[in-house]
Every structure is written in structure tokens, then in C-alpha cells.
Amino acid sequence: MKRAFPAFDGKVGRRGEVIWKGTLQPTPESPVYRIRIVHSRGTAPRVFVEYPVESREAPHLYPDGSLCLYRPGEWRWNSSASLAETIVPWAALWLYYYEAWQVTGVWYGPEAPHSPTHPKESE
DSSP states (O other): OTTTOTTOEEEEOTTSOEEEEEEEOSSTTSOOEEEEEEEOTTSOOEEEEEESOOOTTOSSBOTTSOBOOSOTTTOOOOTTSOTTTTHHHHHHHHHHHHHHHHHHSOOOSOOOOOOSSOOOOOO
């Protein structure tokens, strides 16, 4: 992760989860978003926007405020997946679609019906 995204810093949280914090800017005109990725063993990583705070009315948010980045039925997190190659680019895309949604009220990104709870996927 640090090689691909040098501005991201990682630490181990109180419960043993890995927490990465860094910034993303989907386009040159976009604000700089500060995001937090929380990854606990045995679960899919969760991504939160810390600043600027996104609208809680935005589509594709789980109740805990984490971003819905992919269709759980089509892709499953596993320990061989790279956060830098999957989760971070998908978070940038989510932010891009979020900005368009703020202007138009339409979510232009891929969509699928899904459960309102975050997937608990095994590694």
C-alpha cells in the first residue's frame, strides 16, 4: 500500500485491525478527500470518508457510513487481494460518482440491489 500510495499511513488499531488513512482526489477539480480504510481479519475492508463528510443521503453507503464499493455477490475479499489495487481505486471511483450524484441526483456508477449491511466475507 505504501509503495502505491505514499501519502497513506497505516497503523494497527486497538482491536488488531489495520487502519490506513490517506487522501484521494478523483479529478483535478475535486476536493481532496481524506479517507480511512479499516481492515479486520476475516472481514472485507471498510472505507469511510473523513473529510469532507459525504451526505448520509448518498447512494451506496452502508448504515455505518462505509462506502459500498463493489457487488458482494460478484467479488469477494480475500487475503491475496491488494488494497492498493482494488479498494483504493474503487474508493476514488465512488467519490467520482458521488460528485456527479451531488450535481445531477443520478448515480452514474454501476449498481446492483444489495443488503443494507456490510458484507462479512472470509479471508
